[in-house]
Structures are given as structure tokens and as C-alpha cells.
Amino acid sequence: MIPFAHTWPYDRIGQDVYVQSCPFCQAANVLLKLKAKDLAELREGVKKLLVFPCCRNKLTLVDADQDYLLADRPLRRNS
Template sequence: MIPFERAWPYDIQMKDVYVPSCPFCGQDHVLLPLKPKEIPEIKDGKKRLLVFPCCHNKVTLIDADQDYLLTDTKLRG
């Protein structure tokens, strides 16, 4: 079971990966520096450093499913 406090939703639109809002600064509709083809690699266990372009906070992606990215950082209170 994915720990919900460390998961964040994402969407793929037009070959780009977006999150509805940044968990750190709250900016809406953030384009991530991540390509859709990298999602299966993350699902298979490859860790990936993700830097949010809006506020430059960093998390490590450790897993993913079709709706959520799982990080090593607690994103919810």
C-alpha cells in the first residue's frame, strides 16, 4: 500500500508530465522536468531526483503508479 502522505498526483498531457499543484509552494499546474517514458522506469525501481521548477525543492521519486508519484519525502501534513 502506498503511503498517502508521501504520494503526489500527476497527469500526462501532450507528452508532458504535470502536477495539479506544487506540494511546497502551492503553484498550480506545474510542468515537471520528467518525460512520460521515465514513469515505467520509476515503476520498475529506478530512483529519480525531481526538482520542482517553481520553487527548486527536491524529492526523490521511488515508485509510481498510473495516478501518483511516490517520494522519499512527506508531502502532506
């Protein structure tokens, strides 16, 4: 089972990948340095280092689906 705390929602507009807010600094509408081919590689099992351009925090992405990115560590607090 995938832990929900390790996921973060994303949106695609064309080839660009955005998050509505940064999980670290809460900056709005952050354009990520990911493209559609990167998402496909994540689904195939290739891990990717992601550096958020707003605050330079880093995390390793281990998977992605149509709505969420899956990281190797928690991105949200358990409620």
C-alpha cells in the same frame, strides 16, 4: 503498505507530466521535467531526483502508478 502522505497526484498530457499544484509552494499547473519513459523507469524501480521548477525544492521519487508519484518523504500533512 504505501503511506498516502508520501504520494502526490499527477497528470499526463501527451509526453508531458504535470502536477495541479506544487506540494511546497502551491504554484498551479507545474510542468515537471519528467517524461513517459521516466515514469516507466520509476515503475521498474529506478529512483529519480525531481526538482520543482517553480520553487527549486527537491525530492526523490521512488515509484509511480497511473495517478500518483511516490516520494521518499511526506508531501502532505496527515489529516
